[in-house]
Amino acid sequence: MMSFLFNRFAISLTLVLAFVLQIIPLPVEFDVFRPDWVLLTLSYWVLAVPHRVNIGVAFICGLGLDLVLGTTLGIHSVATCIVVFILATNYQRLRNYPIWQQSFVVGLLSAFYHLLVFWLQHMISDIYFLFHYLAPTIANVITWFYVFYFLRKVRRTSGVR
Amino acid sequence: MNALFNSGQSLLPRLILAVVFSIIIMVVDHRSTQMREVRMYLNTLISPLQFIANAPGAMLDWVSREFVSHQKLVTENERMKQENLLMSTALQRYHLLREENTQLRQSLGATARADGKRMIAELMAVDQNPYNHQVVINRGLSDGVYEGQPVLDRDGIVGQVQYVSANTSRVLLLADVSHNIPVRVLRNNLNAVVSGTGSLSQLTINHITHSADLQVGDLLVSSGLGKLFPEGYPVAKVAMIDKSQTTAFVAVSATPMANLNQLKYLVLLWPQEERIDGQP
Numbered sequence: 271m272m273s274f275l276f277n278r279f280a281i282s283l284t285l286v287l288a289f290v291l292q293i294i295p296l297p298v299e300f301d302v303f304r305p306d307w308v309l310l311t312l313s314y315w316v317l318a319v320p321h322r323v324n325i326g327v328a329f330i331c332g333l334g335l336d337l338v339l340g341t342t343l344g345i346h347s348v349a350t351c352i353v354v355f356i357l358a359t360n361y362q363r364l365r366n367y368p369i370w371q372q373s374f375v376v377g378l379l380s381a382f383y384h385l386l387v388f389w390l391q392h393m394i395s396d397i398y399f400l401f402h403y404l405a406p407t408i409a410n411v412i413t414w415f416y417v418f419y420f421l422r423k424v425r426r427t428s429g430v431r
Numbered sequence: 432m433n434a435l436f437n438s439g440q441s442l443l444p445r446l447i448l449a450v451v452f453s454i455i456i457m458v459v460d461h462r463s464t465q466m467r468e469v470r471m472y473l474n475t476l477i478s479p480l481q482f483i484a485n486a487p488g489a490m491l492d493w494v495s496r497e498f499v500s501h502q503k504l505v506t507e508n509e510r511m512k513q514e515n516l517l518m519s520t521a522l523q524r525y526h527l528l529r530e531e532n533t534q535l536r537q538s539l540g541a542t543a544r545a546d547g548k549r550m551i552a553e554l555m556a557v558d559q560n561p562y563n564h565q566v567v568i569n570r571g572l573s574d575g576v577y578e579g580q581p582v583l584d585r586d587g588i589v590g591q592v593q594y595v596s597a598n599t600s601r602v603l604l605l606a607d608v609s610h611n612i613p614v615r616v617l618r619n620n621l622n623a624v625v626s627g628t629g630s631l632s633q634l635t636i637n638h639i640t641h642s643a644d645l646q647v648g649d650l651l652v653s654s655g656l657g658k659l660f661p662e663g664y665p666v667a668k669v670a671m672i673d674k675s676q677t678t679a680f681v682a683v684s685a686t687p688m689a690n691l692n693q694l695k696y697l698v699l700l701w702p703q704e705e706r707i708d709g710q711p
Contacts, residue, residue, distance in 0.1 A: 286480070294484040302561070325445040332453070337477045339560040340567075340594065340601050343466065344457030351449040358442055391562045394461055395609045397629065403561060 280428035281323060284311050284421060285331060293338050302405045305413040306380055308335055312350060313376050313414075314421045316357045317364055319430060328354035341387075342394055349386040353379050369418060377411035467578065474596030481567060481599055485555045547661065548701040550574060552582075554694050555599065564604040564631065568697055571598040576699060579659050583698045587665035587688030588612065588653060592699075602697070605666070605687050606631045614651040614666050619644055622654060625667055628684075631691045634667050636683040643681070647672055651685060661702035 276283070288307040296304055308331055315323035332347025339346070356379060357364065364372060384404055391397055424430075460466040552568040570576050572595050580592040582602050590610060593603040603610055610627040621643060623636050639645060649669040655662030667685035674681050 289477075289480050290484050293481065295488055325442065325449050329449045329453070333456075333473070334477060337470075337473050338480060340563060340565045341560055342457055343460040343470065343473075344453040344455075348450055348453040348457075351446055351453065355442060355446040388562070390457070394457075395562075397562050397608055400561075 303409045305409040310417045345390045373414035380410040381407040550699045564607040581700045584689045589689045613656040615654040617650040634685045639681045
């Protein structure tokens with residue numbers, strides 16, 4: 271029963287876990303380097319099963335991010351949708367990249383994601399760009415290795431296709 | 432569905448649809464109040480995530496509370512008793528002053544000031560986005576929290592409630608760039624507006640003329656003009672005044688009275704509701 275549930279809802283469960291990791295408190299020094307867990311998890315699933323996880327899931331996750339992070343609704347959903355679109359249109363090429371190359375692509379896309387979020391926020395309220403807004407990018411490049419191997423294990427054991 | 436080359440064409444329309452829809456939501460959410468209720472339900476939907484994320488910290492708190500030494504509790508209790516005594520003696524005079532104030536206001540024909548209902552809320556250790564200064568507290572609609580409600584800590588105004596869900600709510604801090612609060616200088620009743628700068632330890636006051644009587648160290652209290660915050664709660668203290676003549680207005684920065692970077696317990700205020708006398 272448990273394994274059936276796990277297999278059925280593996281993708282959703284990993285996304286929920288990513289959401290919790292996204293908002294779990296960290297010491298202030300590490301907080302600026304918090305990886306974008308939700309974006310990384312989404313990226314993995316888009317590359318692995320693009321027919322199941324694509325723009326629709328990205329949109330819902332984006333709205334979820336707006337809610338848990340307290341931003342104006344729609345900001346994160348635009349950013350996640352665009353990043354997921356880029357991944358989903360290029361998944362065949364990206365899948366064949368070695369993992370370190372993938373991690374750079376994901377890092378670059380996450381920088382783009384943060385710039386998009388910043389830019390949309392900037393249109394709504396007059397915030398200024400601080401360079402540490404891009405700090406999660408570095409963390410994303412490193413975390414991608416762990417996310418990739420962990421989620422691949424999840425995908426293989428749960429048989430998500 | 433599991434084709435080798437799938438959905439390359441159908442992705443672009445989907446993206447356009449999602450982006451257009453997001454932009455519509457964004458505009459509606461930002462510009463109007465119609466999304467309030469929707470947002471409330473959605474926030475309620477995601478609040479379990481916040482409780483899960485808060486759980487490890489809450490557990491650590493609980494453990495450290497369970498394993499406090501007897502000695503420490505005794506000394507703390509002693510200290511609290513003394514503090515309480517000092518506060519209640521200060522309150523004795525407060526009651527007298529309030530009574531006197533009400534009588535004076537009555538003789539002037541002005542309405543009496545009412546103390547509102549209060550409730551203590553605890554900060555939930557939940558992380559936020561780096562662009563806004565907000566905190567999540569463990570009180571929500573079921574406790575009667577409403578949007579725009581003033582939130583205080585022991586030293587002054589902290590901010591106002593921005594979004595409410597069933598059991599949690601999100602408080603916008605004074606320090607956020609989008610937050611403004613009408614104040615007056617306690618010393619001479621000069622009116623001003625204190626705005627956030629994005630830094631937790633610095634607020635700014637715009638549109639102060641060169642001739643205005645404002646000094647470093649002046650206490651700024653809420654003026655009650657915006658109708659959101661009740662009158663007379665400490666907001667900030669003037670920290671620096673730059674009177675260089677090159678600008679039309681004086682640049683004034685102020686430090687918030689509340690300890691915005693180490694919040695733990697907050698007080699929610701219901702300014703409208705009259706408190707029954709004698710009840711704390």
